[in-house]
Amino acid sequence: MHASFPYLIEITYDDYGTFRYANSDDDLDFEGNTYTACTFSVAPPDKTESKIGDGKLTFSAIYNNREWIKKIRQTQKRGKIRVVGAILYAENYSVDGIEAIYDTEYSLADVSWNESELTFTMKFDDGMDIVMPCDTIDEITCPGVV
Numbered sequence: 001m002h003a004s005f006p007y008l009i010e011i012t013y014d015d016y017g018t019f020r021y022a023n024s025d026d027d028l029d030f031e032g033n034t035y036t037a038c039t040f041s042v043a044p045p046d047k048t049e050s051k052i053g054d055g056k057l058t059f060s061a062i063y064n065n066r067e068w069i070k071k072i073r074q075t076q077k078r079g080k081i082r083v084v085g086a087i088l089y090a091e092n093y094s095v096d097g098i099e100a101i102y103d104t105e106y107s108l109a110d111v112s113w114n115e116s117e118l119t120f121t122m123k124f125d126d127g128m129d130i131v132m133p134c135d136t137i138d139e140i141t142c143p144g145v146v
Contacts, residue, residue, distance in 0.1 A: 002090045005101075007042045008035050009057065010082040011108070015075045030086065030098050042083055045124055055106060055122035057081065068118055072111055079108035081122060 006024045010033075022028045022035035023042075029035075039060035046053040059068065085102030088095060106122035113119065137145055 001096075004088045004090070006086055006088055007040075008084040008086055009040070009042070010035075010084075011079055012081075013071065013075060013079040014077050016071055024088075028088070028095070028098060030084070030100075044083075045122065052124040054109075055083075055124070057083075057108070057120040057122055059118040060116075069113055079120075081106050081108055081120070083122070 004024070006022050006028065008020070008022050008028065008030055010018060010020050012018045020033055020035040021038035021040060022030075023040050024035075024037050027034055027037050041056075041058045043056040043058075045055040082103070082105045084100045086098050086100050089097045089099075104124075106124055108120045109123045110121040111119065
């Protein structure tokens with residue numbers, strides 16, 4: 001019995017639909033969907049007692065970067081990504097099973113690219129970046145409370 005630990009990612013844009021990739025040598029079937037073999041890396045966010053930072057998703061330039069760049073330039077909407085860290089059981093080069101050991105969703109925010117890679121910033125919770133101004137409750141701002 002052998003095991004490997006691929007990431008399975010599911011990228012969804014309202015304008016384009018859902019794309020599924022696995023950083024594996026072969027396409028993988030998981031939860032009734034096929035994840036296309038692809039070269040990418042996932043850097044999960046740092047987690048502390050006070051916050052969860054941003055993560056990174058980096059695609060290799062070898063895999064279809066130009067199509068992604070075109071899609072990114074043609075939309076004004078943020079994408080969502082589901083990242084599944086999985087364990088894949090195999091015996092005699094045949095997949096016996098895939099189980100999720102890590103499953104989290106992020107928003108895809110900033111994106112940058114160069115000739116060798118395409119990098120997305122994965123934000124865990126955009127709401128934590130919103131700063132609300134402080135307000136005082138008194139008889140004028142909230143008459144029902146006084």
